Amino acid sequence: MAKEQGTTNRFPDPHEYVEKEIPAELEGWEEMYPEHFLFGKEREGWEKSQFWYLDKIHAPEPMPPLDQIFQQAWQISLAQHTTRVFCIPPAQGIAHRIVGCYQYICAIAPPSEEVIKEKAALFGVRAHYPVEHYEELWDEWLNRMQELGRELQNIKVPSELPKYTPAQEIFPNPYKGYTEAYELMEAFDKAVNCVYKGWQYHFNYLNLSYLYYLMFVDTARRLFPGISESVIGKMVAGAEVSMFRPEEELCRLARQAHAQPEVAQILRKDGSAEQKIEQLKKFEAGQVWLDEIEKIKDPWLYISSASGWYHYEGSWVNKLDVPFDYLKSYIQRLDRGETIERALTSLASARERLVAEYSKLIKSDEDRQSFENAYKDCRTIYKYAEDHLFWVEHWFHTIWWAKVREIARVLVKYGTLENEDDIFMFNRLEVPTLIEETVTCWALGEGIPQLNWKAKAKRRREILKAAANWSPSPALGVPPTEVAEPFTIMLWGITTDKVEEWLKGTTAAPENVNEIKGFASSAGVAEGTARVIKSVDEIGKLKDGEILVCPVTNPAWAPIFTKIKAAVTDIGGLTCHAAIVCREYGLPSVTGTGVATLTIKTGDTIRVSGDDGTVTIVKRAGQ
Amino acid sequence: MGEYVLDFHQLSKASVPIVGGKNASLGELINAGINVPPGFAVTTQGYTRFLEEAGIGEKIFALLDGIDVNDTDLLDSHSAAVRELIESAPISPELEASINASYASLSDRCGVRDLPVAVRSSATAEDLPTASFAGQQDTYLWVRTSGDVIKNIRRCWASLFTSRAIAYRIKNEFPHEKVLISVGVQKMVNSKAAGVMFTLDPLNGDPSRVVIEGNWGLGETVVAGHVNPDKFVVDKILLEISNRTVSHKHIECIFDCDRGEVVEAETPSDISDLPCLENREIIELVQLAKKIEDHYGSPQDIEWAIDKDLSFPQNAFIVQSRPETVWSQRLQKPVIGRKSGYELIMERAMKTTRINM
CATH class of the missing domain: 3.50.30.10 (Phosphohistidine domain)
Structure with missing residues (x-):
């Protein structure tokens, strides 16, 4: 797709864009994010030479400051697994910047030939082990993720800063030596550490599973140049992944309820989950059924109502109306004699048949062997890409949101914040300051004035709202000549066509x-x-x-x-x-x-x- | 007289030497359960017997002996002379009666008097099994009445000696005497739409695709490339249409009853931009294509037509199938070779995707 000389084949310069194009209503947006996420003079040369595009995958909406924590964590973890752990030879990491509350990212250009060679030697001995030992590595992974989630869940947040420390906590008992002031500060720091650690885990095998997927795509395309993306997806995607488990659990609960006419009758009604639970509590079969929900609630109802990336999305566990609406529709379908479960075994056998039939089309035995090798390795490790999602973005994030709100309630109680959700208006480096000031005022005694965090939160909400009404450029800077970073290719789909499309789109409303x-x-x-x-x-x-x-x-x-x-x-x-x-x-x-x-x-x-x-x-x- | 005229049902791939690839393939297809318009073949023995009885064989080969293919004037005039000999020499009453009887019986079977048929040549050349003879011989459509059937059978025989065919053989050092010809006479499909399809993608050799090209009316516009056809690319395994290009098809071939010949006509404007096939017809054709490919065990180049008068799925006819010659030989050789998962991931890891702005 050669372009005529002289036509624009670059996007706005990021520095000029930040200076001139951000609407006035967003004034003050820079203060919401850590300094190193902003374009600036000190790194100007490097920043201008890169290609930055809007991250529509993880950050389609303006970024509330505290929600940025996951982005901050993945910038480190994704990159390190590519550059330092598995050493994918020509690939570097993905850098972040924020422009007017929107997240832009950039796949950094490949390193020097020398570094590529050095990494290739390391990659060679690291790339295949996880495929050969996937089952045990997955068990270990799940174990450590679940342990971390429990750790986050168990962080103690004091419910109040007591007027006077109760006597039984001091003498003659051994005095622990610190108060709720310290506990509150520690709780947030610990929770933040858990998030960073969880996001370290998130990428343990993800980069490799994407790379193996791309390897299978390459292999399939060489043998079947016209094979569609949809067919490849069908061959690789699993049906039994943990993301589907919540739905399966609901189907099971729906069947149990359906077998108990009194329970089913209540679930069929219109009305809130809360009302239904109240009614179910009143009789034994209802209580037994509620106990079943209680048993599966953690982890299977810890599923976000959307992507898991924004605090306002909510999860089933705190929006029970959503699963109860589904239960209602499942029971109605059971009434009509329909099957509500997904046919997992037939899905799996359909997938196997599809791969076998494609394999049969390959004329040369050598090629067929390679195709089957590529498929086997890809399927083995791609399960990671599917399974990690529930445990990190849904289960773990749900725990984090709950923990942060627990802390926020204390800040509301002592007048630092107007409401719980105000805490999300401060980034993860600012929240400790809020907490510190809150406990400082408590410690200093009576009648101590406080900074006006409430006004700041209010102003930031307005900025985010203004940002939501603004459509920033899909990209900034100069398009790259090559891309090697696996996520950039597979997840964000950065290709010549995509960049061209953005270029066309920059002028169209x-x-x-x-x-x-x-x-x-x-x-x-x-x-x-x-x-x-x-x-x-x-x-x-x-x-x-x-x-x-x-x-x-x-x-x-x-x-x-x-x-x-x-x-x-x-x-x-x-x-x-x-x-x-x-x-x-x-x-x-x-x-x-x-x-x-x-x-x-x-x-x-x-x-x-x-x-x-x-x-x-x-x-x-x-x- | 059985050896001079054979019904398609009696043919199989073993019949190639006597009826040529095209006719033998139609017989194979019918016996494999593929919906092919019925018909019969005048065998190569019928052709050689005609040459013998008419006593023109020696004259013909003498005219062609030592001819210089670069002397186009000479080539053209000798070609014309040979064809004139074939089209005017007497045909024995016995052979004529046998053809007439087969035509009458075919008309009876289809329940139509003077059944419109296609008369097509089918050349044989045992030593050139993979050479593509495409376009070297002729086809005559919408032939009705036994007199015209015979007239067109002669024209098919004569088509073996067009300047182009003669030159092709000389260039390939193939003796003229060794090339024989059979003629197929087949019920004409009253086609609503027609075209070709390949059991692999002719653009890149992808064996997982069936590529269908078609236009309204008869298939000639597609074969001859006189119109941008509609194109459907279908996944062979999932039967999903992965790509569809519906073109502006300004002309179609139809049979002009008054003039008694196939003419190109302007396509009615209300259908020229509509797809010439329904989805279910596309899928039916793909299923037929798969059956044919399975039957032969090699990629095929197939002509199809959808009949106006019959209902789905009986309306989907295969008119012809022959081996695809370009990719099927290339695909015998490995594209990747035997590689372990480890080797493949190492290759992938070194790759970058180019962005060309």
Whole structure:
């Protein structure tokens, strides 16, 4: 795709962009984030030479300061596993910057030939071990992740700063020597350490599993040059992954309830989860069923209602209305004699058959052997990419949000914050200052004035709101000539086409765009009315036969797939939840478009082609 | 007279020497349970007997002896002379009666008087099993009445001696006497849409795709490349249509009853931009293609047509199938070779993706 000389094939210079293009309403946004996340004079030369793009996968919305902690943690962990642990030869890490509350990232250009050679020797002895020993490594991993989650859960947060330390805590008992003031400071520090450690674990085998996936794609493409992304996804994606477990548990609970007419009758009703629980508590069968929920609650209801990346999303465990709505619809389906469980064994055998039939098409025995080797290794380790997700982004994050809120309640109690969620308006380096000032005032005695954190939180909310109404450039700086970093290729899908598309898009307003592209993740074509759903709470608005357009889906969205004609998401690749479920139901899907919820409006007529990954806006609503 | 005229049902791949690849393949297909329009073949023995009885064989080969392929004027005039000999020499009453009887019986079977048929040549050349003879011989469509059937059988025989065919053989050092010809007479499909398909992607050799190209009307526009056809790329295993290109198909070939010949006509504007195949027809064709490829054990180049008068799925006909010659030989050799998972990951790890702005 040669471009004519003289046409623009670069994006705005990041430094000029920050200086001139950020709307005035965002004034003060820089203070919300740690210094090293900002573009600045000191690193100007290097920053200007890189290619920065908006991270629509993990940070599609403006970044609340404390929510940035996961991003901060992954910047380190993702990169180190590529550059220092497994030593993927030409790949370096992914650097972050924040521009007007939006996260931009950049795959750093490959290092010198000399370093590549040095790393190649190391990679050679490290790359294959995890595949050969995957089962035991996974067991170890899960163990350490679960232990860490428990550690985070068990961090003691004092519920108050007592007016006077109770006598029994001092004399004649051995005096522990510190008070709730220290405990509160320690609690947050410990929780932060857990998050950083958890995110260290997150990438233990992820980089390799992506690299193996790409290796399988390479191998398959050499033998079947036209093989579609959707077929590769079907070959590799597992059906038994832990992300699906919450849904399976709900199916099991629905069946149990269905066998107890009194329980089922209550669950069939409209009304909140809270009301239903109250009624169920009143009789034995109801209580027995509630005990069953209690048993599986941790971990299986610790699933985020969306991606797990933002504090306002919530999880099933603290939004019980969501799983109770599903239970209601499962019981109704059981009433009609339908099967509610996914046919896991038939999915697995369909996958095996697909691979075997493709393998049979290969004429040369040598090639067939290589194809099968590539597949076996990829399948073995790709399970990590699927399984880690529940345990980190959902279970572990749910625990973190709860712990932070526990701390925030103390700050609200002592007037530092207006409400619990205000804590998310301060980054992870600022929160210790808030805590310190709170406990300092307590320690100093009576009548001590405090800084006005509440006003700051309020102002920051306004900034974030203004940022949400602003569409920043999809990219900044000069496009790279080559990319080697596995996540950049596979997750963010940075290709010539993608960059070209962004270049085209920089001048077009969302309402003037009539075609967007993403992963062709489930084949087929469908045309219909779009329904844009930003969060799981709005699912009720969707009508039968509409096309779902949403940021991302997870099993919390499962029952919606029996109603829709096709799905389009902002986030997600070929093995994301929406892709897997759409393939199961035979619905077309285009995932990872980055801009679907921005470009498409509810009521637009759209055509979704899961064959080539395009979504066409055929007719705008009301036109 | 059985050896001069054979029904398609009687043919198999063992019949290649007497009916040529094309006809033998139709017989194979019918016997493999593929929906092929019925018909019969005039064998190579029928052709040699005609040459003998008419006494023109020696004259023909004398005319071609030592001819210089670069002397196009001479080549053209000798070619014309040979064809004139074949088209005008007497045909024995016995052979003629046998062809007439087969045509009458075919018309009866289809329940149509003077059944419209396609008359097609099918050359044989045992020593050149893989040479593609595509386009070297002729096909005549919408032939009706026994007189016209015979007239066109002669034209097919004569087509063995077009300047192009003669030159092709000389360049390949292949003796003219060793090339024989058989003629197939086959029920004409009243085609709503027609075209070709390959059991691998002709662009890149991908054996997991079936690529279908088609247009409204008869298949000629697609074969001859006179129109941008619709193109459907289908995953052979999952039967998913992975790519569809619906083109503006400005012309189609139809049979002009008044003029009695196939003509190119402007496609009605309400359908020129519509896909010429329904999804279920696409899938039916792919399933037929897979069956044919399985039957032969090698990639195929297939002509198909969808009949206007019949209902789905009986309307999907295979008109012809022959081995694909370009990729199928290349694919015998390994593309990757035998590599362990370790070797493959090492290769991948060193790769970078280029961004070309």
